[in-house]
Amino acid sequence: MSSLITTVNPATGQPLAAYEAWDGPRIETAVERAHTASRSWALVPVAERAARVARLARTLREHAGRLADLAVTEMGKPVAEAAGEVEKSALTADYYARRGPGILADERVSVEDAEAWVAYEPAGLVLAVMPWNFPVWQVMRFAIPSLVAGNGILLKHASNVTGSALALQDLFVAAGFPAHLVTALVIADTDVPKVTAGLVEDDRIAAVTLTGSNRAGAAVGAAAGRAAKKSVLELGGSDAFVVLADADVDRAAAAAVKARFANAGQSCVCAKRFVVHEAVAEDFTAAFVRGVEHLRIGDPRERSTQVGPLARDDLRAAIQRQVEESVAAGARLLTGGQPVPGDGYFFRPTVLADTGPGMAAFDEETFGPLAALTVAQDDEDAVRLADATAFGLGLSVWTADAARGVGLARRITSGAAFVNAVVASDPRLPFGGTKRSGYGRELAAAGIREFTNTRTYWVAARSRPGR
Structure with a gap:
């Protein structure tokens, strides 16, 4: 079972570090130690657990530079985005330090003749199986509420961010956790x-x-089901970004560029399919393509870089395949469509027009800098196209009439719906998907309670004399 794990800098294609993979006995030792620590942690009062999380927020900020640098070098995230990821984690720790004890407080229920x-x-x-695309935030958005809830965490992070995984483990100890x-x-x-x-x-x-x-x-879901254990799955996404006829086209196009190409498009919740009413399709497309062509691609260590490399070369190959198959099926390439020559796993930000159901760029999750545009004849057609997906994570609707946007959103299945805003996670609101995007929720009250035993207590009143 033992072998070497080698991490690679996707901006250069060169190896970064090598780690010895654990064998069975070492895994067993780790699980037993984690189980023992978890049992002890469950006995710590929730107020003290929250205080440790408050200290974690400070520790995250103290170590922000190192954590961001690991994200830059291990998966190619532009440094400004990497720093933002760490700060978002710290803000989430602040939130749960303040709100966690109240959310977890006992809830009294009025019943007759009992308390x-x-x-x-x-x-x-x-057990937390986490991906590489947000090496700090993905871990923290689960770990922070789970620790306040009194649980222990066994983290299986993606192998290409092994350095980040080990740094986070050390960070929790530095913040005062056992x-x-x-x-x-x-x-x-x-x-x-x-x-x-x-493990499941x-x-x-x-x-x-x-x-x-x-x-x-x-x-993992099947294994958890066989073991009759709770599971939460946050899976792929193919979010629709719907632009209605009365939308502010320039504002929507500028937001669309950010929604699609942040993190080089490597996000489940990135907008991927752009459904635009035919009345504004030409203007939106022109503004969107201009914005895409002005994106700065380059060294993720540079603050001015907006689009870095893809995390792995196989991801770049997948995007190339989706572009080629979609064009062969009738899509039009408006910009990009090719890898960037030279070292690293860079791919030009790409926009395809005339896409629709039956094309790879529309049907599949595109995990990289590829946007698929499709034109809707009216609101009814926009609903049809937006909902023509196996996924259901997020939805963004752009319109001058907020009530119209909410009404349209209610007809499309997703875990979140944003009107005149880009879909994003926020510790104050539940986050998760529907359909093939998974089930269960992270963040907010729902997220911290997902991994608790919701336990009923009933204490009968003492019998009165003579009864």
Whole structure:
């Protein structure tokens, strides 16, 4: 089972570091230590757990430079975005430090002849399978509320961000959390399916959460179902960005560029399919393409860079395939469509027009800098096209009439709907998907309670004399 994991700088294609993958005995030792730490942590009062998370926020800010640098070098995130990812994690820690104890407080229920309440108690040790595209934020948005809830965390991070995973493990200790409460497992990619399945079955694991591909989600969700354990899955997305006839076209186009090409388009919640009313399609397309062609592609270490490399070369090849197959099916290439010559895994920001159901760029999740434009005849057609997907993560609607936007959004299935705003996660609001985008919720009250035992207490009143 033991082998080397080598991380690679996607901006250069050159190796960064090598890590020895763990064998079975080492994994077993880590699980046992994490389980012991989790049981002890569950006994710590919630106010103290929240205080540790407040300290975590400060520690994140103290170590922001190093964490951002790891994201830049391991997965190619532009440094300004990497710094923002760390700060967003710190803000989430601030939120749960303030609000967590109240959300988890006992809820009294009025019943006759008894005292009753609902308690939110720790679930135990939670296995977290996390992706590489937001190496800090993806971990923190689950870990922070879960720790306040009293759980321990066994982290299986993506192998190409192993340095980030180990740095986060150390960060929790630096913030005052007990050793082994957050444990990063170092597992070779070839061993991940077998090891993950075994961990889900392990009685010491209380629940599992995964953010990643539909294939991985199906495997983990099935394993959790067989073991009768709680699972939360945040999977792929093919979010629609709907522009209605009365929208502010320039504003919508500027937002569309950011919505699609942040993180080089490597986000489940990025807008991917742009459904534009025919009355404004020509103007929107022209403004959108101008904005895309002005994006600065380059070294992710430079503050001026807006689009860095893709994290891996196979991801770049996948985008190339989706472009070629879509063009062969009738889509028009408006800009981009090719890798950037030279070192690293760069791909030119790409816009395809005349896309629709049956094309790769429309039907599949495009995890990279590729935007698919389609024209809607009217609002009814916009609903049809926006909902013509197996995914259901986010939705963005642009219109001069907010009520019209909300009304249209209610007819399209998604986990979140934003009107005249780009879809984003926020610690104050639940985040998650529908359909093939997964189930369960992270963040807000729903997220912190996902991995708790919602327990009912009923204490009967003492019998009165003579009764």
